[in-house]
Amino acid sequence: MQADSEKVKKRYNRIAPFFDALEGFLEGIAFKQRRKILWSKVKGEDLLEVGVGTGKNFSFYPPDIRVTAVDFSQDMLREARKKRHKNKVSVELVLMDVQSLCYADNSFDTIIASFVFCSVPQPIKGLQELYRVCKPGGQILLLEHVLSSSTIKSAIMNFLNPFVALFFGANINRQTVKNVQACGFEKVLVDPASSDTVKIIQAIKQ
16 A cells, blocks of 8 residues: 555656646536535534645635645645645645544544545545544545446546556546445435536535
8 A cells, every 4th residue: 555655646746736737627617616516515613625735625615614634745735835825725734644644533524525535545445534533423525536337438437547547646437436335424425416427425424
């Protein structure tokens, strides 16, 4: 796991200065509205964002809520710190791997991530960590790329995945809904605004 994590980390460190530009087109036409839907579901006083990246979600942070945001790429965090300073965002930024969170059990009301579990080397281990640090009655909110349910599309995505993962560090063929369902949550809901390959997932901890 350590070797895989280091490989992914190096890829994200490499593309960090250009990350927003690389995803700018898709962000505008496909992702921004889904981020709004995702963040509209936030509740509670203590929030953890995992995989904060360059801080793309800063503009969606709700007021009067304590936000901690982590990422395992120091260069992505460097970009996020610049954005935090420029936009005067109230958030604690921490260098940390979602597969090994340094927080106590039952710490956060809501844990949120957008396009993160496509790049986590051991996604179920990361999701189990989210379950652990989520308070009883709390929730996990995810916006994720997933493998298409179409036989033809999924075959194309599986073919392209090694190339996408090599250059961008992200996998486009993960089955994240099934992974979340395997982690012990009381309810796992998929928002109707989801598409075939981009899902808005809400998981409730009992």
